[in-house]
């Protein structure tokens with residue numbers, strides 16, 4: 001039993017051993033564990049909550065892949081090069097080129113790997129940051145349950161819930177991470193990891209202190225994400241000197257419903273099929289084809305940090321029941337989407353200035369006719385793609401929308417083999433990371449689907465890294 005609660009520079013007395021310890025039972029953790037199993041290695045997956053799932057099961061279920069069969073069968077031309085360019089551009093070129101390269105080079109293989117494990121995508125649609133439709137969607141709970149079942153069926157993955165990892169253990173300040181200290185029902189156990197520890201513990205969208213530290217301007221944003229996502233992994237690696245990436249770019253997502261209940265998926269984005277966004281004065285405040293992260297920042301500057309997505313019957317009919325961010329009908333049934341026969345009545349019901357809203361919609365419709373938005377320069381539905389249409393088919397609809405921090409996107413520095421690197425960019429031996437705890441991929445904004453994509457792709461690579469089989473591969477593409 002470990003006596004040093006700091007878990008560093010102490011002579012450990014191990015309670016048990018595992019080949020690889022994976023911290024976190026979301027998508028990244030499961031992809032890492034499954035990849036380890038496929039390589040013939042046993043994985044111990046530790047999840048602090050009573051249930052696995054993390055933010056993954058609360059998500060929209062959209063993965064950014066390019067050049068897939070699903071895209072081709074829908075007549076969509078996409079490529080690795082286009083995905084690379086979009087990720088770099090959306091990230092304001094502030095992301096690490098080598099990590100973007102690793103993502104794009106391994107994404108198609110991961111798409112097929114997921115299919116081999118029973119995760120087959122059914123829909124592909126246009127979303128934030130996409131220059132062509134590439135959000136591959138599947139119910140995220142089904143995705144996670146499918147992978148968890150495959151992990152159990154492998155016979156090589158042991159999963160423990162209610163097992164909160166408290167510390168990474170190393171016995172000298174520059175030595176390798178040798179294991180973890182885990183809290184199981186109030187008792188601390190030291191588990192030795194013979195071939196490495198993989199951090200897959202998610203982000204910190206549920207930790208107010210860390211958000212205040214790294215993103216003080218986001219104080220007005222709502223919070224969402226898994227209840228266990230309080231940045232444990234980040235802090236444990238930080239303590240060992242891990243570098244960090246993208247910490248200054250945490251942004252909320254536009255489209256969060258103000259009255260959302262914890263755990264409810266209350267994020268909706270009709271802007272990407274033609275809605276406009278207005279404030280309480282009925283005025284637009286941004287080009288709505290931009291990333292919902294940038295719109296999230298912009299809405300924080302509006303009165304009460306609140307906006308409204310305004311649309312009409314034509315747009316309402318473009319809703320897609322099985323894509324959470326496009327489930328307009330379901331949100332209407334819940335009373336979150338408000339409707340009225342005229343724009344004036346809609347404004348009154350939403351508490352928006354009536355004259356302001358009608359004037360704005362008239363001006364917007366004139367811009368659409370003229371082919372030029374003289375106020376904000378909107379020319380497409382999202383990132384240059386898709387034709388704008390007038391908003392003039394009653395009834396009209398409105399959805400109150402705030403900025404909500406669903407994920408933190410920034411985190412520990414890693415190399416292309418998913419080794420966690422210290423503040424001097426030197427890998428910390430024995431420590432790997434994947435998923436939302438990793439920084440450097442997104443840069444200063446985020447493309448829809450790249451976070452789940454990152455969890456799956458980097459999860460597999462972290463496993464391979466721990467086994468020493470990824471570095472040559474990643475290095476070849478870096």
Ligand SMILES: Cc1cc2nc3c(=O)[nH]c(=O)nc-3n(C[C@H](O)[C@H](O)[C@H](O)COP(=O)(O)OP(=O)(O)OC[C@H]3O[C@@H](n4cnc5c(N)ncnc54)[C@H](O)[C@@H]3O)c2cc1C
Pocket residue numbers: 023024025026027028029046047048049052053054055056057058059060061062063064163164165166200201202203224225226227228229230232233265266267406407434435436437448449450451452453455
């Ligand atoms: C409403 C919403 C919508 C979203 N939509 C999308 C989308 O459509 N596309 C997209 O790409 N991304 C989306 N995201 C973001 C995406 O869901 C996450 O970034 C992704 O699921 C992260 O996966 P992960 O495996 O890294 O972390 P998680 O799925 O969060 O899993 C991490 C797990 O680690 C556990 N854990 C934490 N600390 C410890 C510890 N000390 N010991 C043991 N276990 C620990 C947590 O409890 C959690 O279960 C969305 C997020 C939300 C909340």
